[in-house]
Amino acid sequence: MLKMQNIRKSYRTDTIETHALRDFSLEVNEGEFVSVTGPSGSGKTTFLNIAGLLETPTGGQYLLDGQEVGNLSDSERSRLRNEKIGFIFQGFNLIPDLNLFDNIDVPLRYRGFNAKERRRRIEKSLEQVGLSARAKHLPAQLSGGQQQRVAIARALAGEPRFLLADEPTGNLDSLMARQVMELLEFINEWGTTIVMVTHDPELARRAQRNIQIVDGQVSDLRQTIAQPEAAIA
Amino acid sequence: MFELKPMLSALWRNKVSALLIALQLALTLAIVSNATVIVKDRMEKVARPTGMDVGNIIAATYMPIPTDYDMAGAVIADLDLLRNTPGVLDASVTNQIPLSGSGSAGTYFNEPNQEIGGENANYYQVDSHFIDTLGLNLIEGRNFTPADEHVVGPNDRHHSEVAVISKQFAEKLFPGESAVGRFFYAGNTDKPVEIIGVVEQHLGAWPGWSRAGNVVFYPLLVTDNHKRYLIRTEPGQRDAVFKEVEELLNNRDPQRVVQVETLSKNLERTYIGDNVMIKVLSLVMALLTFIVALGIIGLTIFWINQRTKQIGIRRALGATRANISRYFLIENSLIAGTGLVLGTAGALIINRLMVSEFSQPTLTLPLLAVCAIVLLLVSITAALMPAMRAANVSPAMATRSV
Ligand SMILES: Nc1ncnc2c1ncn2[C@@H]1O[C@H](COP(=O)(O)OP(=O)(O)O)[C@@H](O)[C@H]1O
Numbered sequence: 001m002l003k004m005q006n007i008r009k010s011y012r013t014d015t016i017e018t019h020a021l022r023d024f025s026l027e028v029n030e031g032e033f034v035s036v037t038g039p040s041g042s043g044k045t046t047f048l049n050i051a052g053l054l055e056t057p058t059g060g061q062y063l064l065d066g067q068e069v070g071n072l073s074d075s076e077r078s079r080l081r082n083e084k085i086g087f088i089f090q091g092f093n094l095i096p097d098l099n100l101f102d103n104i105d106v107p108l109r110y111r112g113f114n115a116k117e118r119r120r121r122i123e124k125s126l127e128q129v130g131l132s133a134r135a136k137h138l139p140a141q142l143s144g145g146q147q148q149r150v151a152i153a154r155a156l157a158g159e160p161r162f163l164l165a166d167e168p169t170g171n172l173d174s175l176m177a178r179q180v181m182e183l184l185e186f187i188n189e190w191g192t193t194i195v196m197v198t199h200d201p202e203l204a205r206r207a208q209r210n211i212q213i214v215d216g217q218v219s220d221l222r223q224t225i226a227q228p229e230a231a232i233a
Numbered sequence: 234m235f236e237l238k239p240m241l242s243a244l245w246r247n248k249v250s251a252l253l254i255a256l257q258l259a260l261t262l263a264i265v266s267n268a269t270v271i272v273k274d275r276m277e278k279v280a281r282p283t284g285m286d287v288g289n290i291i292a293a294t295y296m297p298i299p300t301d302y303d304m305a306g307a308v309i310a311d312l313d314l315l316r317n318t319p320g321v322l323d324a325s326v327t328n329q330i331p332l333s334g335s336g337s338a339g340t341y342f343n344e345p346n347q348e349i350g351g352e353n354a355n356y357y358q359v360d361s362h363f364i365d366t367l368g369l370n371l372i373e374g375r376n377f378t379p380a381d382e383h384v385v386g387p388n389d390r391h392h393s394e395v396a397v398i399s400k401q402f403a404e405k406l407f408p409g410e411s412a413v414g415r416f417f418y419a420g421n422t423d424k425p426v427e428i429i430g431v432v433e434q435h436l437g438a439w440p441g442w443s444r445a446g447n448v449v450f451y452p453l454l455v456t457d458n459h460k461r462y463l464i465r466t467e468p469g470q471r472d473a474v475f476k477e478v479e480e481l482l483n484n485r486d487p488q489r490v491v492q493v494e495t496l497s498k499n500l501e502r503t504y505i506g507d508n509v510m511i512k513v514l515s516l517v518m519a520l521l522t523f524i525v526a527l528g529i530i531g532l533t534i535f536w537i538n539q540r541t542k543q544i545g546i547r548r549a550l551g552a553t554r555a556n557i558s559r560y561f562l563i564e565n566s567l568i569a570g571t572g573l574v575l576g577t578a579g580a581l582i583i584n585r586l587m588v589s590e591f592s593q594p595t596l597t598l599p600l601l602a603v604c605a606i607v608l609l610l611v612s613i614t615a616a617l618m619p620a621m622r623a624a625n626v627s628p629a630m631a632t633r634s635v
């Protein structure tokens with residue numbers, strides 16, 4: 001599904017060069033639920049951005065769904081993001097001026113679906129996250145947990161193969177965080193590959209596989225769901 | 234893939250700023266279109282044909298010093314001298330200089346002793362060379378001959394039996410008919426004047442006058458205390474002849490004061506006010522348009538900066554750069570469209586006032602449409618640069634900023 005080999009990413013400012021990722025290699029298989037942990041500033045978001053085609057790596061090779069994406073044009077990358085990838089952000093990232101219905105509609109319009117198809121998908125995804133009754137509400141009229149569920153609905157409406165979540169529960173209390181996590185697990189069961197960055201060790205353990213990023217590199221690939229007790233002990 | 238409905242609802246939530254720009258555009262359209270009517274009207278006025286070969290005509294005024302001066306003799310001798318001067322095509326005597334701002338006018342009637350009605354016209358006392366000297370186009374009838382000319386004293390009650398008039402005046406006196414061979418009456422008299430010829434156009438002494446273009450020429454020489462000559466030169470010879478005229482006249486007879494001017498100068502002086510008006514209004518229009526363009530650039534940049542995060546989110550969700558630019562351009566066009574619709578109403582209301590209170594010309598719909606289209610293009614152009622820049626917002630903005 002996702003295969004990164006020797007990915008490098010550095011940011012230059014006038015004075016300093018930051019190596020956010022170095023020699024970063026990782027493979028995620030179809031249908032996996034992978035959690036990503038690591039200290040702040042270690043490169044987790046950078047990794048997600050590259051995986052989600054929001055940023056281009058400075059070097060290395062990245063195959064998404066078997067396709068080499070390094071040489072794609074900006075609009076081809078936009079199309080791939082739109083069709084294959086769903087994003088869930090820590091800050092929800094709903095568009096404040098649009099109601100829930102129109103928010104979920106945004107990627108579907110870029111996809112070029114007709115009005116009927118869009119409506120069908122919006123209604124279905126709102127139902128999946130349990131917010132059908134709120135379609136005409138503005139994001140600001142919802143709680144954080146509800147907003148994140150709308151964001152998930154927006155990501156789901158395009159039926160992506162691949163869901164990327166950057167600390168999706170970071171702004172939520174533990175009850176809401178658990179609800180969101182259950183939703184993600186449910187989505188994963190239906191076949192969507194998920195990569196989720198989180199600070200929450202409990203949530204990280206619930207994934208099939210946890211990888212840790214330290215200093216721009218994957219530090220320990222052996223940590224899997226098979227050994228959660230060992231990791232604690 | 235138009236996003237009109239969500240775009241409109243997003244705009245509605247920012248209606249104050251959007252409305253401010255729309256109103257600014259509306260006001261600009263209202264002012265610019267009304268200014269354009271005035272400018273167009275003035276430009277047409279300035280561009281009106283004078284009927285004369287203005288660029289090649291010199292006018293000389295002289296006043297004899299002695300009181301018992303043989304004016305008629307002097308005129309014959311002077312004109313003979315001028316007509317034989319190299320570079321001169323023809324010369325003529327007249328009581329007033331066209332386009333000079335000084336002239337005479339009378340009221341003319343179709344019937345003898347008519348008391349009411351009548352039509353005002355500018356009149357000239359001239360000779361048989363006048364029409365050729367000015368380069369007027371005689372479109373009907375005949376020119377004066379020397380046999381038509383009469384000399385009268387300043388205190389004689391003078392009356393000419395024939396006249397040449399302008400086409401515009403002919404149409405006033407005899408609408409839809411040929412005026413040649415017909416008669417009119419100058420003032421409340423019973424003495425008819427026969428129209429022997431019609432010239433196409435002559436703006437007369439006061440181009441700004443509401444009756445400008447109503448002109449009558451009589452073949453008369455009134456021997457009052459001063460006289461004027463008109464001199465038409467060969468093309469390109471005007472300035473050379475101009476330098477000589479005063480000396481020529483003074484050499485023939487030094488007992489007088491001579492003053493020389495060109496018709497071009499007169500014409501220029503005539504339209505000073507109009508030209509200033511044209512320049513000032515054009516400047517105002519340009520400034521207003523510039524300010525509204527700056528306003529649109531400013532607002533678009535402001536909104537884009539306010540929505541950088543949103544642009545990043547849209548990019549992350551699959552918007553191409555073109556999608557983003559197009560979004561802001563369409564949004565801008567919606568605002569501009571609203572403004573221009575309001576402005577059209579405003580322009581028509583203002584024009585009503587201008588017509589009724591200041592007797593300015595009427596704003597026509599095609600002209601208003603042209604102004605609106607120009608402003609729409611200005612508005613789109615102004616939004617273009619910020620909209621292109623918006624497309625440069627990185628999709629990573631969705632994850633990087635809080
Ligand atoms: N746009 C950027 N310009 C410069 N440095 C950046 C930029 N984005 C991230 N970084 C740096 O790259 C490193 C990795 O950042 P990030 O991937 O956001 O870490 P994490 O998500 O694990 O906290 C950090 O040192 C961060 O300061």
Ligand SMILES: [Mg+2]
Pocket residue numbers: 044045046166
């Ligand atoms: Mg991060």
